[in-house]
Amino acid sequence: MSSVLLENITKSFKDYQAVKELNLEVKKGEFFTFLGPSGCGKTTTLRMIAGFYYPTTGRVLFGDRDMTRVVPEKRNTGMVFQNYALFPHMTVFENVAFGLKVRRLGSAEIKKKVEQSLKKVRLEAFIGRQVSQLSGGQQQRVALARSLVIEPEILLLDEPLSNLDARLRDEMRTEILRLQRDYGITTIYVTHDQVEALSMSDRIAVFNFGECQQVGTPKEIYNEPANDFVAAFIGETNLIPVIWDGKGGETLQFSWEENKNKKVVAETLFSSYERDHHLSVSIRPEAVEVFDEEPLNLQNVYEGNVELAQFTGASVNLFISLGEKTVQALILNNQTRREPQPGDKVWVRFPESHVRVIPRVMNQPARSMST
Amino acid sequence: MKNRDRRFTLLLLIPVILVLVAYVLYPSLRTLIESFHHKGGWNLKNYETFFGTESRSNLRALWNSVYISLLSVLFSALIGVPLAFIFNKYEFPGRSFFSSAAILPIVLPSLVGVMAFMFLYGESGLVPNAIKDLLGLKHVPFKIGGVSGILIVHAYTMYVYFYMTVSSTIRSIDPSLEEAAYNLGAGRFTVFRKVTLPLLTPAIVGASLLVFMTSMASFSAPFLLAGGFRVLSLQIYFSKVNGNLQMAAAQSVILSVVSISFLLFMRWYQNRRDYRMATKGIGAHRSEIKNPFLKGSMVILGVLGVIILLLPHATILILSLVPDGTWTYQTYPSVFNIENYLFLFTEPKIWDPVRNSLILAFLATLGNLVFGVLTSYVLVKRKFYGKNMLDIMVMLPWALPATVVGMNLILAFNEPSPFTFGNILVGTFWILPLAYFIRHIPLVVRSTNASLEQLDDSLEEAARNLGAGWFYLFRRVVLPLVMPGIMAGTLLAFVEAVGEFPTSVLLYTLSNRPISIEIMNQLRMFNMGQAAAYGMIQISLIGLVLFISNKFFGIKAERSL
Ligand SMILES: Nc1ncnc2c1ncn2[C@@H]1O[C@H](COP(=O)(O)OP(=O)(O)OP(=O)(O)O)[C@@H](O)[C@H]1O
Numbered sequence: 044m045s046s047v048l049l050e051n052i053t054k055s056f057k058d059y060q061a062v063k064e065l066n067l068e069v070k071k072g073e074f075f076t077f078l079g080p081s082g083c084g085k086t087t088t089l090r091m092i093a094g095f096y097y098p099t100t101g102r103v104l105f106g107d108r109d110m111t112r113v114v115p116e117k118r119n120t121g122m123v124f125q126n127y128a129l130f131p132h133m134t135v136f137e138n139v140a141f142g143l144k145v146r147r148l149g150s151a152e153i154k155k156k157v158e159q160s161l162k163k164v165r166l167e168a169f170i171g172r173q174v175s176q177l178s179g180g181q182q183q184r185v186a187l188a189r190s191l192v193i194e195p196e197i198l199l200l201d202e203p204l205s206n207l208d209a210r211l212r213d214e215m216r217t218e219i220l221r222l223q224r225d226y227g228i229t230t231i232y233v234t235h236d237q238v239e240a241l242s243m244s245d246r247i248a249v250f251n252f253g254e255c256q257q258v259g260t261p262k263e264i265y266n267e268p269a270n271d272f273v274a275a276f277i278g279e280t281n282l283i284p285v286i287w288d289g290k291g292g293e294t295l296q297f298s299w300e301e302n303k304n305k306k307v308v309a310e311t312l313f314s315s316y317e318r319d320h321h322l323s324v325s326i327r328p329e330a331v332e333v334f335d336e337e338p339l340n341l342q343n344v345y346e347g348n349v350e351l352a353q354f355t356g357a358s359v360n361l362f363i364s365l366g367e368k369t370v371q372a373l374i375l376n377n378q379t380r381r382e383p384q385p386g387d388k389v390w391v392r393f394p395e396s397h398v399r400v401i402p403r404v405m406n407q408p409a410r411s412m413s414t
Numbered sequence: 415m416k417n418r419d420r421r422f423t424l425l426l427l428i429p430v431i432l433v434l435v436a437y438v439l440y441p442s443l444r445t446l447i448e449s450f451h452h453k454g455g456w457n458l459k460n461y462e463t464f465f466g467t468e469s470r471s472n473l474r475a476l477w478n479s480v481y482i483s484l485l486s487v488l489f490s491a492l493i494g495v496p497l498a499f500i501f502n503k504y505e506f507p508g509r510s511f512f513s514s515a516a517i518l519p520i521v522l523p524s525l526v527g528v529m530a531f532m533f534l535y536g537e538s539g540l541v542p543n544a545i546k547d548l549l550g551l552k553h554v555p556f557k558i559g560g561v562s563g564i565l566i567v568h569a570y571t572m573y574v575y576f577y578m579t580v581s582s583t584i585r586s587i588d589p590s591l592e593e594a595a596y597n598l599g600a601g602r603f604t605v606f607r608k609v610t611l612p613l614l615t616p617a618i619v620g621a622s623l624l625v626f627m628t629s630m631a632s633f634s635a636p637f638l639l640a641g642g643f644r645v646l647s648l649q650i651y652f653s654k655v656n657g658n659l660q661m662a663a664a665q666s667v668i669l670s671v672v673s674i675s676f677l678l679f680m681r682w683y684q685n686r687r688d689y690r691m692a693t694k695g696i697g698a699h700r701s702e703i704k705n706p707f708l709k710g711s712m713v714i715l716g717v718l719g720v721i722i723l724l725l726p727h728a729t730i731l732i733l734s735l736v737p738d739g740t741w742t743y744q745t746y747p748s749v750f751n752i753e754n755y756l757f758l759f760t761e762p763k764i765w766d767p768v769r770n771s772l773i774l775a776f777l778a779t780l781g782n783l784v785f786g787v788l789t790s791y792v793l794v795k796r797k798f799y800g801k802n803m804l805d806i807m808v809m810l811p812w813a814l815p816a817t818v819v820g821m822n823l824i825l826a827f828n829e830p831s832p833f834t835f836g837n838i839l840v841g842t843f844w845i846l847p848l849a850y851f852i853r854h855i856p857l858v859v860r861s862t863n864a865s866l867e868q869l870d871d872s873l874e875e876a877a878r879n880l881g882a883g884w885f886y887l888f889r890r891v892v893l894p895l896v897m898p899g900i901m902a903g904t905l906l907a908f909v910e911a912v913g914e915f916p917t918s919v920l921l922y923t924l925s926n927r928p929i930s931i932e933i934m935n936q937l938r939m940f941n942m943g944q945a946a947a948y949g950m951i952q953i954s955l956i957g958l959v960l961f962i963s964n965k966f967f968g969i970k971a972e973r974s975l
C-alpha cells in the first residue's frame with residue numbers, strides 16, 4: 044500500500060492536451076474518486092498511474108518512489124477495466140491465478156490464494172467455470188479478485204459499474220467498498236456518476252477539460268463548490284450571475300447582473316478569487332425557502348410565479364419564475380400544507396448562510412482561474 | 415520506458431523489414447532494372463518491342479489478358495451472386511448441404527482443375543463424346559479449348575469469391591432494414607434496388623477486383639488450354655523458356671503495374687467509408703419456400719449444381735484408376751485398378767515428387783507461420799512510422815502474379831547476392847521453398863491480422879498490469895487467442911503450396927520437382943492415369959488439411975480467403 048502523488052502532470056496527444064498541469068495527492072488507504080464529464084481526462088490520468096501512458100511532462104510518484112517511466116508490469120497496481128478484460132480462453136481459476144503465476148509462486152500457494160480471494164468475492168463455487176459462462180456481475184467480481192489477489196499497492200478502477208444494471212450496481216458498490224475496507228488498499232475510482240462518487244469516496248477530484256477543478260471530501264465538494272462548474276456538475280443548483288457591491292457589516296452585498304435592482308446578501312466568504320473574476324451566486328434547491336405570503340424583515344426575498352410543480356414522492360420540485368430567472372426549489376412532501384400549484388404567486392428566500400458566491404468558469408472566455 | 419518500447423518495436427521490425435526487402439522488394443527491383451537493359455546497355459528497347467508495331471503479339475496478349483479477365487468477372491458474378499442469394503435468403507431441404515458444397519472448387523488445385531476440365535469437356539472429353547454417342551452424332555457437339563476453355567475454368571474456380579463475399583454480406587445485413595423499407599411501402603423490386611443492392615455494392619466491387627486480379631495472373635488454365643491463344647502471363651513463361659530474360663522482365667513489369675494498381679485501388683476502395691452495419695450478429699432470417707413445385711425445383715437445381723461442381727473431382731478419381739496404356743484410341747476407359755497408386759510405393763521415381771512436395775510445402779509454411787505471426791503482431795499492435803508502406807509491401811506478393819514472382823526470383827538470385835549469403839539460389843533446392851514462402855506471406859499475415867484486430871487491447875494491458883512481461887503475455891494471452899486465425903492462414907498456405915504450379919514450372923530442378931510438375935510431365939507423356947493419381951493425392955492432402963482444420967480448430971475454409 045502506498046500513496047500516489049501526481050506532480051504537474053500534462054499529457055498531450057499530438058497537439059491535444061488531454062490532461063493539463065495536474066497536481067494531486069492520494070493518501071495511503073484512501074478511497075479517491077476522479078469525477079467528471081465524458082472526455083475530461085479521467086481515464087488518461089488513471090492510465091498514467093498504471094503506466095499505459097507516459098506523461099508528456101511531470102512526475103508520478105508512489106510514496107517517494109518516482110514511477111514516471113516504469114513499465115506497467117513493474118508497478119504492482121491492480122487495475123479493473125471497464126470491460127473487465129478477463130482472458131476468455133481461461134477459467135475463473137486461471138484468470139485469478141495469472142498474476143501469481145507471473146510472480147512465480149508455488150502451485151500450492153497459488154491455489155490457496157486464489158481460493159481465498161474468490162471466497163472474498165463470494166465466487167468460490169465458480170472456480171472451474173469458463174469466464175464466458177458468468178453473469179456480468181460475476182465477471183466483474185472475478186476481475187476484482189484478479190486484481191486484489193496480487194496484493195497491489197494501488198487499486199485502479201475505471202468505471203467498473205457502468206456495464207451493470209441499476210440493482211447490481213448498488214450491490215457491487217457495497218461490495219467494492221467492503222473489499223476496499225477489508226484490504227485497506229489505496230483505491231482510485233473513476234466514474235461520471237456523481238451519486239456513486241459522493242456515496243463511496245473519502246475524497247473526490249472533479250475534472251473538466253483536462254483540468255482538476257476541485258479536490259475535497261464529498262461534503263466539501265457539495266457544500267463548498269469551488270466554482271460554478273463544480274456546483275452545477277454535482278447535484279442540482281441555481282446559479283445567478285452577480286456583481287459585487289461591497290461589504291455591509293458582517294455580510295457581503297451583491298446585485299444581480301441581469302437586474303441591478305435585485306440584491307443578494309451572502310454570509311460566507313467565497314473561495315479565493317481574482318479581481319477580474321465574474322461571480323455567480325449558487326444556492327441548492329433544497330436550501331431555497333418558499334412562502335405563500337411575503338415574509339417581512341428578511342433579506343434575499345423575491346416574488347415569483349410557480350411554473351411547474353413536479354411531484355417526486357418524498358419531495359416536490361418547484362420551478363419558480365422570478366422574472367429574469369427561473370429557480371428550482373425542493374420542498375418536502377409535507378401533507379399538512381397545501382403544496383403550491385402552477386400559477387400560484389409565491390415568495391422565495393435564499394437564506395444568507397446557504398448562499399455561496401463562486402467564480403464563474405463556464406460560458407465565458409477562457410481565463411486563468413484559481414481554485 | 416518509452417525508449418524501451420521503441421527499441422522493442424524496432425527489434426521486431428528489423429527481421430520483418432529485412433525479409434521483405436531481401437525477398438520481395440529487391441527481386442522486384444532487379445526485374446525492373448533488367449527490363450531497361452537490352453544487349454548490355456540501358457535503354458527502352460524492351461518496351462519499344464512490347465508496344466511497337468513490328469510484332470503485335472505482346473500487345474495482343476495484354477489485350478487478351480484484360481478482356482478474358484473482364485469476362486471472367488462477369489461470368490463469375492453471374493454464377494456467384496444469384497447462388498449467394500438463393501442459399502442465404504431461402505430455406506429449402508438440403509440448403510445447408512448445397513451451400514457448403516458451393517465452395518468445393520477451392521479444394522481443386524488449379525492445374526488439377528484444368529486437367530479435369532480437359533478430360534471432361536475437351537476434344538476427346540467424356541461429356542461431349544457421351545452426348546455424341548447417345549444422340550448418334552457424327553462429331554462431338556461441343557468442346558472447350560482456347561478462350562472458351564479458359565473462361566469456363568475461370569468461372570468455375572472464381573465464382574467462389576463472389577459467392578463467399580456476397581453471402582457474408584447478406585448474412586450481416588440487418589433484416590429490419592429491408593423490413594423498414596417494406597413497412598414504408600416499398601415494393602420488392604424497390605427494396606432490392608434501393609436498399610439491398612447498395613448494401614451489397616462493396617462486396618460485389620471487392621470480389622470483382624479480386625477476380626480481375628486473379629484472372630490477370632492466371633497461368634495454369636492458359637498454359638494447358640490456350641492452344642495458340644496468348645495471354646501475358648504465358649508470354650512471360652515463353653520469353654523465359656526462349657532465354658530472353660530481358661523481355662520477360664519487361665513483360666513482368668507491365669503485368670505487375672496492372673496488378674499493383676488494382677491492389678492500390680482495392681485498398682483505397684475498402685478503406686473508404688462504406689456503410690457497414692452498426693448492428694452486428696443478427697442472423698438474416700431465410701424465407702421458407704412454401705410452393706411445393708418451387709421447392710422441388712430448387713432441390714433439383716441444387717443437386718444438379720452439386721453434380722456439376724463435383725464432376726471434376728469425380729473425373730480425376732476415375733481416371734486415376736485407369737492404368738496407363740489401356741486407354742488410347744477408345745472413347746471410354748475400360749480397365750480400372752489401383753496400379754497407379756501402387757507405383758507410388760514401388761517406384762521411387764514416382765514417389766519422389768510426393769515427398770518433394772511435402773518437404774517443400776512444409777518448409778515454406780513453417781517460414782510463413784513464423785514470419786506471418788511476427789509481421790502481423792507488429793502491424794496490428796505496434797506503433798511506428800511507415801506502417802502503411804509496410805502493409806503494402808506485405809500485400810505485394812499477393813498482387814504480383816505468380817509468374818512475375820518466379821521471374822523476379824530468377825533475375826535476383828541467378829547470381830550471388832548478400833541476401834543469399836553469396837550463393838546462387840536458382841537451380842538449387844532452396845529456390846522453390848523460398849518462392850512458395852514469398853507467395854503465401856499475405857495469407858498468414860491477413861488471417862492473423864483479422865484475429866489480432868479483434869483482440870481487445872485491454873486484455874494485453876490487464877496482463878501487463880498483473881505483472882506479465884511481453885514474452886509471457888504473448889505466449890499465454892495473445893497466442894492462444896489468435897490461434898484460430900494463425901492456423902487458418904497457415905493451413906491455407908500449406909494447401910496452396912502443395913498445389914502450386916506457376917512458380918514451380920519456372921524454378922524447379924529435377925531433384926526437387928513437386929507433384930504439379932510431375933503431373934505436367936505425365937500429361938506430356940500421355941500418362942493420364944498417373945497424372946490423375948497425382949492429382950488425387952493433391953486433392954486428398956488438401957481435403958485432409960481442411961478437414962483437420964475444421965475439426966480441430968473449428969476453422970471454416972471460407973474464413974481464410
Ligand atoms: N490515445 C489517445 N489518442 C488521442 N486522444 C486521446 C487518446 N486517449 C484519450 N484521448 C483524448 O483525451 C481526452 C480525454 O480522454 P479520457 O479517455 O481520459 O476521457 P474520460 O474522462 O475517461 O472520459 P469517459 O468518461 O468518456 O471515459 C478525450 O478528448 C480523448 O479523445
Ligand SMILES: [Mg+2]
Pocket residue numbers: 085086087201
Ligand atoms: Mg474513461
